[in-house]
Amino acid sequence: MATLAVAHRPQPFTAGYYARLFRKETQYEILKMLRTRMFSISVIGFPVMFYLLFGATNRHSDYARYLLAGYSCFGAVSACLFGMGMGIALERAQGWMELKQASPLPRLAYLGAKTISCALFGLITTAVLLVLGITMGGVHLHAAETARLFLVVFAGSLPFCAMGLLIALIVPANSAPGMINLINLPMSFASGLWMPIDILPHWLQRIAPALPMYHFAQIALRIFGFARPGSALPHWEALAGFTCVMLGIAWVVFTRSEARS
Amino acid sequence: MSATSVLPDRAREMRPSAAPHGTPAARLHAVTKRYGQNTALDGLSLHLYPGEVVALLGPNGAGKTTAVRLLLGLISPTAGSVRVMGRDPRDSDARTRIGAMLQVTRVPEMLRVREHIDLFRSYYPHPLPAAEIVRIAKLEGLEERMFGRLSGGQKQRVLFGLALCGNPDLVFLDEPTVGMDIESRRSLWDEIRALSASGKTVLLTTHYLEEADMLASRIVVVNKGKVICEGTPAQIKHRVSGRRIRCVTQLEPGFLRSLPTVADVQQDREAVVVTAEHPESVVREMLLRDPGLHSLEVSAAALEDAFLALTATDSHQPNAAPQSQPHS
Numbered sequence: 001m002a003t004l005a006v007a008h009r010p011q012p013f014t015a016g017y018y019a020r021l022f023r024k025e026t027q028y029e030i031l032k033m034l035r036t037r038m039f040s041i042s043v044i045g046f047p048v049m050f051y052l053l054f055g056a057t058n059r060h061s062d063y064a065r066y067l068l069a070g071y072s073c074f075g076a077v078s079a080c081l082f083g084m085g086m087g088i089a090l091e092r093a094q095g096w097m098e099l100k101q102a103s104p105l106p107r108l109a110y111l112g113a114k115t116i117s118c119a120l121f122g123l124i125t126t127a128v129l130l131v132l133g134i135t136m137g138g139v140h141l142h143a144a145e146t147a148r149l150f151l152v153v154f155a156g157s158l159p160f161c162a163m164g165l166l167i168a169l170i171v172p173a174n175s176a177p178g179m180i181n182l183i184n185l186p187m188s189f190a191s192g193l194w195m196p197i198d199i200l201p202h203w204l205q206r207i208a209p210a211l212p213m214y215h216f217a218q219i220a221l222r223i224f225g226f227a228r229p230g231s232a233l234p235h236w237e238a239l240a241g242f243t244c245v246m247l248g249i250a251w252v253v254f255t256r257s258e259a260r261s
Numbered sequence: 262m263s264a265t266s267v268l269p270d271r272a273r274e275m276r277p278s279a280a281p282h283g284t285p286a287a288r289l290h291a292v293t294k295r296y297g298q299n300t301a302l303d304g305l306s307l308h309l310y311p312g313e314v315v316a317l318l319g320p321n322g323a324g325k326t327t328a329v330r331l332l333l334g335l336i337s338p339t340a341g342s343v344r345v346m347g348r349d350p351r352d353s354d355a356r357t358r359i360g361a362m363l364q365v366t367r368v369p370e371m372l373r374v375r376e377h378i379d380l381f382r383s384y385y386p387h388p389l390p391a392a393e394i395v396r397i398a399k400l401e402g403l404e405e406r407m408f409g410r411l412s413g414g415q416k417q418r419v420l421f422g423l424a425l426c427g428n429p430d431l432v433f434l435d436e437p438t439v440g441m442d443i444e445s446r447r448s449l450w451d452e453i454r455a456l457s458a459s460g461k462t463v464l465l466t467t468h469y470l471e472e473a474d475m476l477a478s479r480i481v482v483v484n485k486g487k488v489i490c491e492g493t494p495a496q497i498k499h500r501v502s503g504r505r506i507r508c509v510t511q512l513e514p515g516f517l518r519s520l521p522t523v524a525d526v527q528q529d530r531e532a533v534v535v536t537a538e539h540p541e542s543v544v545r546e547m548l549l550r551d552p553g554l555h556s557l558e559v560s561a562a563a564l565e566d567a568f569l570a571l572t573a574t575d576s577h578q579p580n581a582a583p584q585s586q587p588h589s
Contacts, residue, residue, distance in 0.1 A: 013353070017386050024383035028376055035371035094367040099423070102333040102363070104356040105384045260296075261336050 076122025084164025370409025
C-alpha cells in the first residue's frame with residue numbers, strides 16, 4: 001500500500017496501546033495497595049471490625065441489615081479518601097509523580113487507574129461484609145439486592161475519589177492521614193453510617209443532608225428499605241453535583257500550582 | 262578552598278566552543294525561569310545535538326535541575342522557548358522519544374523490580390524488551406526483589422532502567438550517580454557511554470567533576486542560571502592555564518610570585534601551591550634557591566580547578582552560600 005513517507009515512526013497511539021497502558025497501571029496500582037498493609041488492613045479491617053462488633057452481634061435484626069449498608073459505604077469512602085488522598089499526596093511529595101508526568105502516561109489514565117483501584121477496595125470490603133452479614137448476622141439478601149449494593153458502592157466511590165484528589169492537592173503529604181480521619185470519621189457518623197440516622201440528635205439530622213456521605217448512605221440504605229421517604233434521584237444529583245464541585249476545585253488548584261511551579 | 266582566584270575575568274569572556282551542527286534534539290532558547298523573586302535561569306540557551314553526551318555542570322542552585330525540568334515539560338519558562346525533537350516538550354509524541362532519570366526521593370516500594378519495568382514499558386508504544394532493560398541496567402537476579410529491599414545503588418540502577426524503557430532517542434539523567442559507590446558509579450558510566458555509542462543523546466547533570474570529565478563530549482558550566490562557558494572537557498581544563506607545583510619550601514610567597522609565568526601562589530597547610538605556565542623553569546629556580554625544598558609534586562590543572570575558577574567569577578568568595586534553589 002502506498003503511503004506517504006514519514007520521517008520517523010508511525011503514529012503509535014492506538015486504542016490497543018491505551019488499553020494496555022490503562023490495564024497495567026490499574027493492575028499495579030491494586031497490587032501496590034494490597035501489599036501496603038497499612039492501607040489494605042486498615043481500610044478493609046476497620047469497617048469489618050465495626051461490623052463484627054455492632055452488626056453481627058445483633059443477629060437477625062434490622063440493625064444487622066442497616067449496618068451492612070452503612071459500613072459498606074464507610075469502607076468505600078475510607079478507601080477512596082486514603083487511596084487517593086494519601087496515595088497522590090505521597091507520590092507528589094516524593095517526586096515519583098514527576099517521573100510519571102515526564103513519561104507519555106496520560107494524566108487521565110493515572111487518575112482513572114487510582115479511582116478504579118480505590119473503588120475496588122470498597123467492593124472488597126462490601127464483599128467481606130456481605131459474607132459476615134449472611135453467615136453471622138443472619139441477613140437475607142436476594143441476588144438482585146447484592147448486585148445493586150455492589151453497583152451503588154462502586155458508583156458512590158467516584159465522588160469520594162474526587163474529594164480524595166482535592167485533599168491530595170491541598171493538604172501536605174505528612175498531614176494527609178490526620179486530615180482525612182478528621183473529615184471521614186465525623187462525617188460518617190453524622191451521615192448515619194454507623195448507627196441509624198433517626199436516633200442521632202435532631203440538629204445532626206438537620207445538617208446531614210449537607211454531607212455527601214449522607215446521600216451515598218441513603219442510596220445504599222434504599223436497597224434494604226431503610227432510606228428516608230422520597231425518591232433516590234435527588235441523592236444521585238447531590239453526589240453528581242458534589243463530584244463536579246470537587247473536580248472543579250481540584251482543577252483550579254492544580255492549574256494554579258502548575259502555573260506557579 | 263584557595264585556587265579560585267585563577268583568571269576570573271578570562272572565564273567570563275570565553276567564547277562558547279564550536280558546537281556540533283545539525284538539527285538539535287532539544288534546545289532551550291534564551292530561557293528565563295523565575296520563582297517569585299528568585300531567578301533560577303537567566304536567559305539560558307542550550308542546544309543538544311544527536312549523539313552527544315552533554316554534562317550540565319554547576320554548583321547547587323545553579324539551575325541544572327530547572328533546565329532538565331523545563332526540557333521535560335514539567336514546568337514552563339517565564340520567557341524563552343523550549344523544544345524537544347522540534348516539538349513542545351509536553352507533546353506526548355515528544356514524550357515517547359525521551360527518557361528521564363530524576364532525583365526521586367522515594368519510589369513505590371511495594372512493587373518488584375520486574376513489575377516496575379513492566380509498568381513503565383506499557384507507557385511507551387515501542388518499548389525495549391524487558392530482558393534488554395534488565396541487562397543494560399545490570400539488574401540480573403534482582404527482578405523479583407521488592408523495590409524497598411534494594412540498596413541505594415540498586416535503586417538508582419532501577420531508575421536508570423526505567424529511563425530506558427521507551428527506547429528513547431534522548432535521555433535526561435539528573436544527578437544519576439548520587440549515593441552510588443565507586444563500583445556501581447563506574448558501571449553506570451559504562452552504560453551511559455554505551456547509550457551514546459548507540460546514537461542516543463544524553464543530557465547529564467552532575468556536580469561530580471570527574472563524572473563530567475569521564476563521560477561528556479561537551480561540558481556546559483552553569484552558575485546562577487547562566488551558561489558560563491562550554492566546551493570539551495579538555496577545553497574546559499585549558500581555561501585554567503598552567504600546572505600546579507606543590508612543595509614545602511622556605512621561599513617567601515612574594516618572591517615566588519615574582520618568578521616568570523607564575524599566575525598564583527597559595528598556602529596549603531605546610532606546603533605552598535604555585536600555579537605557573539612554565540613549571541619547569543619555576544621549579545629549577547626554586548630548587549636553586551632552596552636546597553631544603555621537599556615533597557615536590559607537579560600536576561596538571563584538574564577539571565575541578567577550572568570549575569572552581571569558572572563558577573567563582575561572580576564573587577571572589579568560593580565558600581559563599583550557594584543561592585538556594587526553590588522547588589516547585
